[in-house]
Amino acid sequence: MNDRRIYFTQAIGIAGKIASITLRKALIATSAILLGTSLLKAQSFDLVNGVTNYGWLDQHSLDNINSNNFIGNEACVPTSSVNAFTYLQNTYGSIFGTNLSGSSYAEWVNTDQELINLYGTQARTATNGGGTTPQNFVNGIQSYIQSNGFASDISISSMYSSQASVTNSFNSNSTITIPFIETALEDNAALLVSIDYTGTNGGGHEILVNGLQWNGTDSGTLYFVDPLDPSQQYNGTNVLGPTLQTESESFTKTNGELLLTYSQLHDNNLTNSPPNPADDTIIAQAYVRGGLSLTVVPEPSTYALLALGALFLIIALSRRSSPLTPRVE
Numbered sequence: 001m002n003d004r005r006i007y008f009t010q011a012i013g014i015a016g017k018i019a020s021i022t023l024r025k026a027l028i029a030t031s032a033i034l035l036g037t038s039l040l041k042a043q044s045f046d047l048v049n050g051v052t053n054y055g056w057l058d059q060h061s062l063d064n065i066n067s068n069n070f071i072g073n074e075a076c077v078p079t080s081s082v083n084a085f086t087y088l089q090n091t092y093g094s095i096f097g098t099n100l101s102g103s104s105y106a107e108w109v110n111t112d113q114e115l116i117n118l119y120g121t122q123a124r125t126a127t128n129g130g131g132t133t134p135q136n137f138v139n140g141i142q143s144y145i146q147s148n149g150f151a152s153d154i155s156i157s158s159m160y161s162s163q164a165s166v167t168n169s170f171n172s173n174s175t176i177t178i179p180f181i182e183t184a185l186e187d188n189a190a191l192l193v194s195i196d197y198t199g200t201n202g203g204g205h206e207i208l209v210n211g212l213q214w215n216g217t218d219s220g221t222l223y224f225v226d227p228l229d230p231s232q233q234y235n236g237t238n239v240l241g242p243t244l245q246t247e248s249e250s251f252t253k254t255n256g257e258l259l260l261t262y263s264q265l266h267d268n269n270l271t272n273s274p275p276n277p278a279d280d281t282i283i284a285q286a287y288v289r290g291g292l293s294l295t296v297v298p299e300p301s302t303y304a305l306l307a308l309g310a311l312f313l314i315i316a317l318s319r320r321s322s323p324l325t326p327r328v329e
Contacts, residue, residue: 045178047185048211048223051245055086055101056231057108058239060270062116065109071116071123074130076206077137077192078115079227081144082108083208083243084190084294088154091188092296095153105239118144129203134164134194134290138171141292155297157184160290161257164194164204175257176291178220181212184293191293193224195260195286205286210245222248222260229265237270249283258288 059079063072085100086108101111115121119140124130132140138158145154160166161175176193184191191209196202211223226246233240250261264284272280 044216045182045212045214045220047182048213049185049188051210051223051225051243053087053090054208054210054225054243055083055108056225056239056241056243057082057086057105057112057227058230058270059112059227060268061105061109061237061239062112063268063270064237065113071121071130074124074132075112075116075121076227077132077194078112078119078121080192080206080208080225081115081141082112083225083227083230084192085111087190087208088294088296095296096150099148100150115140115144131204132206134160134166135168137194138166138168138292141294142168145294153297155295156292157295158290158292160194163196163287164289166290176288178212178214178253178258180291180293181209182214184291184295185209185212187293187295189293189295191291193288194290194292196289197284197286198259199285204289205284207246209291212251218253220251222251222262224248226262226264229269231269234269239270259285260288261285 057079058072059075060072062075062079082101089096089098089100098107101108119132120136121132122130138156142156145151145156157180158166158168158171159174159176159180160171181191181193193207193209194204195207196204206227208225208227209222210225212220213223214220224246225243229246230244231239231241232244233242246262248260248262250259252259262284263281266280266282
């Protein structure tokens with residue numbers, strides 16, 4: 001009987017661990033928000049999600065639509081959003097099908113156009129720097145997900161610094177942290193990251209992060225899909241795919257902020273002459289100001305299956321470890 005109690009206790013512990021995975025990750029994310037930049041995981045981190053599931057929509061594909069007034073140069077936020085939605089579709093096809101971004105490049109462009117209107121993305125003018133404000137981005141992506149009927153399937157979390165502040169119920173209004181990035185990657189979330197260039201001309205950009213190698217203290221390597229150069233192959237104005245992964249030249253924590261340096265396409269792959277990807281690049285340096293993650297919420301049936309599996313495990317271990325003995329009257 002003692003053996004049976006031991007195995008029964010162990011099985012209960014296993015079931016408890018399975019049931020607590022989501023809660024544990026939620027606590028990690030909450031702690032990161034509450035403690036801000038002071039909270040860093042002591043151990044190193046190394047996780048790069050496969051880039052093949054991400055979309056390869058090039059933001060300059062929007063230049064070919066006359067009504068956009070060549071808005072492609074400022075369409076990094078909606079374009080990265082489309083590539084993020086494509087990732088969710090490919091990763092969780094049973095939930096989303098192709099209803100988030102579409103099933104072809106032309107449909108990705110149409111979705112991008114819809115998001116441009118929803119986000120209020122503006123072309124650059126003499127008096128307007130153009131682009132998408134963080135507030136419009138957060139509100140717009142929430143509205144898009146709700147309008148497509150997936151509000152209960154996608155959990156939205158965000159962290160933005162005071163330089164790119166957002167007022168929203170699910171936003172922490174604090175500088176993005178390494179634990180926030182780590183948690184999103186561990187959860188297979190689509191992670192959109194906003195950066196602000198350090199140069200005198202200023203400006204910002206939006207990238208779609210798919211991996212991080214971090215040494216546990218103050219430096220590492222960031223992996224992402226850049227909407228300025230998201231594809232491995234081009235043919236004139238045709239973007240052929242597959243997805244191109246960009247790797248940072250450096251990614252460090254400097255004076256409490258995350259500083260990213262990478263080789264960025266200087267021109268436009270849709271107009272550059274072959275070979276592509278183009279080699280006309282510059283070294284871009286920018287602070288990571290914010291991040292927004294789209295995490296798929298497990299369906300109730302998933303929890304039910306976990307509970308049922310744990311129950312069968314308990315029964316199997318109990319029977320195998322200690323067969324019933326004859327009852328003594």
